[in-house]
Amino acid sequence: MSARHERATTTPMPVLTVYERAGCHLCEDMLATLAEWRTELGFEVERIDVDRVPELAARYGAKVPVLVHDSREICRFFLDLDALRRSLRDGMTTPRRSPGRPDRPGFPEVGHASLRDAGRYPRIYAIVRMIPRGRVATYGQVAAIEGSATARMVGYALAALSGPDRSVPWQRVLNHAGTVSERSGGGGVARQRQALAAEGVPFDAKGRVDFDTAGWDGPDIDWMERHGFHPAPRPRSGGRRRRR
DNA sequence: TTGATGACGGCAG
DNA sequence: CCTGCCGCCATCA
Numbered sequence: 001m002s003a004r005h006e007r008a009t010t011t012p013m014p015v016l017t018v019y020e021r022a023g024c025h026l027c028e029d030m031l032a033t034l035a036e037w038r039t040e041l042g043f044e045v046e047r048i049d050v051d052r053v054p055e056l057a058a059r060y061g062a063k064v065p066v067l068v069h070d071s072r073e074i075c076r077f078f079l080d081l082d083a084l085r086r087s088l089r090d091g092m093t094t095p096r097r098s099p100g101r102p103d104r105p106g107f108p109e110v111g112h113a114s115l116r117d118a119g120r121y122p123r124i125y126a127i128v129r130m131i132p133r134g135r136v137a138t139y140g141q142v143a144a145i146e147g148s149a150t151a152r153m154v155g156y157a158l159a160a161l162s163g164p165d166r167s168v169p170w171q172r173v174l175n176h177a178g179t180v181s182e183r184s185g186g187g188g189v190a191r192q193r194q195a196l197a198a199e200g201v202p203f204d205a206k207g208r209v210d211f212d213t214a215g216w217d218g219p220d221i222d223w224m225e226r227h228g229f230h231p232a233p234r235p236r237s238g239g240r241r242r243r244r
Numbered sequence: 245t246t247g248a249t250g251a252c253g254g255c256a257g
Numbered sequence: 258c259c260t261g262c263c264g265c266c267a268t269c270a
Contacts (some may be wrong), residue, residue: 014245057248078246085268138252138253139251139252139253140252143252150252150253150266151252151253151265152250152251152252152253152265152266152267153252153265153266154251155250155252155265156250156251156252156266156267156268157251158251159250159251168252173251174251175251175252175253176252176253176254177253180251181250181251181252183250183251184249184250184251185251188251189251192251
């Protein structure tokens with residue numbers, strides 16, 4: 001924090017541009033994550049609604065948000081924190097770092113990118129948002145779509161959701177057995193069952209949801225293409241296929 | 245830095 | 258089916 005002030009006195013603050021669109025969840029995610037890092041990394045954010053400029057709307061189409069720094073596209077759809085760091089670093093005029101501190105660029109105490117920072121959480125949330133009302137998916141299914149996450153990470157990502165974000169239908173993710181996963185906090189389990197019941201998801205006598213009936217097939221190929229998801233085909237061993 | 249801890253899942257009994 | 262045992266790996270104390 002204090003380091004930022006030192007640097008701020010000598011260098012102008014870099015400006016990042018986010019091309020966005022109203023009602024775009026991915027845009028909101030990216031802006032929220034940028035807000036978390038703004039002070040530490042030292043940058044300002046400029047937002048541009050592509051729908052206000054026909055030329056931009058035509059250029060970006062549905063492919064927002066797009067993060068731009070110094071006329072360079074850093075990433076789109078999801079924040080690539082490493083790419084952003086690189087870009088900010090390259091744009092700085094103090095390139096030399098002291099020998100013996102190889103991986104410590106101009107930013108102090110930044111540390112390595114965590115899962116959340118690297119933008120995998122927003123990717124997971126984006127997938128969960130695609131689960132329609134009345135349908136359910138498994139942690140493993142979401143992980144497979146994401147491509148690089150594990151089921152465990154999906155659970156961790158959902159556990160990290162804090163109250164205000166109503167846009168992620170976390171209740172639609174169940175464990176492999178089709179039951180609501182128990183959790184350390186205890187609470188939340190009943191809320192999840194209640195929320196699913198309210199959506200018309202049927203539970204059997206043992207508290208299980210039948211995936212044949214209410215299982216989600218995953219996002220369509222086009223959506224995955226547009227959002228940069230390349231799921232590895234699951235082993236899908238043995239018989240026991242799911243219909244619908 | 246290390247170790248304990250999970251909103252998981254596969255597999256053996 | 259159901260249970261228990263691991264492997265998993267980002268977090269956190």
